Amino acid sequence: QQQVKQSPQSLIVQKGGISIINCAYENTAFDYFPWYQQFPGKGPALLIAIRPDVSEKKEGRFTISFNKSAKQFSLHIMDSQPGDSATYFCAASKKKYGNKLVFGAGTILRVKS
Amino acid sequence: DAGVTQSPTHLIKTRGQHVTLRCSPISGHKSVSWYQQVLGQGPQFIFQYYEKEERGRGNFPDRFSARQFPNYSSELNVNALLLGDSALYLCASSLGELQGSSYNEQFFGPGTRLTVL
Numbered sequence: 614q615q616q617v618k619q620s621p622q623s624l625i626v627q628k629g630g631i632s633i634i635n636c637a638y639e640n641t642a643f644d645y646f647p648w649y650q651q652f653p654g655k656g657p658a659l660l661i662a663i664r665p666d667v668s669e670k671k672e673g674r675f676t677i678s679f680n681k682s683a684k685q686f687s688l689h690i691m692d693s694q695p696g697d698s699a700t701y702f703c704a705a706s707k708k709k710y711g712n713k714l715v716f717g718a719g720t721i722l723r724v725k726s
Numbered sequence: 727d728a729g730v731t732q733s734p735t736h737l738i739k740t741r742g743q744h745v746t747l748r749c750s751p752i753s754g755h756k757s758v759s760w761y762q763q764v765l766g767q768g769p770q771f772i773f774q775y776y777e778k779e780e781r782g783r784g785n786f787p788d789r790f791s792a793r794q795f796p797n798y799s800s801e802l803n804v805n806a807l808l809l810g811d812s813a814l815y816l817c818a819s820s821l822g823e824l825q826g827s828s829y830n831e832q833f834f835g836p837g838t839r840l841t842v843l
Binding site for chain 2: 619647649654655656657658659662702704713714715716717718719
């Protein structure tokens with residue numbers, strides 16, 4: 614059962630453009646939504662996370678937008694750079710159940726210079 | 727500051743063998759979680775341990791087991807290896823029990839690449 618659906622599967626963006634990755638979840642009990650960045654041969658690195666009591670969170674060039682009624686959240690990467698080329702995963706968890714993160718399938722981002 | 731460390735980096739085993747993977751969490755972190763990441767997919771939750779006790783288990787067969795030691799390091803054991811166990815095994819550490827409205831950020835190690843032939 615795929616509880617977090619992520620799209621697109623892959624994305625090509627020009628340098629300086631905006632990269633947008635979307636996720637949808639099914640379980641309304643989820644209350645923590647992080648995004649991870651993973652480079653080949655490395656473990657996922659936490660980028661930014663949001664709780665459902667806010668609709669947007671921004672950290673540098675990375676912004677999460679959250680729509681609780683639609684059960685959707687998205688990652689926006691502004692001024693995308695070649696160094697942002699990586700695989701991005703959205704995830705969700707329920708605070709009540711501790712650390713179990715449910716991940717999306719991932720989006721391979723390539724930023725062309 | 728040292729992050730999460732895992733050993734070994736790579737491992738090649740044959741079907742039916744047993745494997746032990748090791749993880750050391752970030753200093754001060756008391757919780758360790760294990761994930762399996764098959765190529766081209768997102769990580770799948772296997773176990774969570776806190777203060778040496780199992781606090782969560784994912785949908786994996788009993789061939790998978792784990793434990794946490796008094797120094798908070800952890801081992802993941804897989805018995806009777808199958809070809810389908812080939813994956814990147816990730817360890818994530820976090821502070822521990824959730825307090826109030828705080829959330830436990832999880833920090834991942836580089837993983838152990840297991841290949842089963």
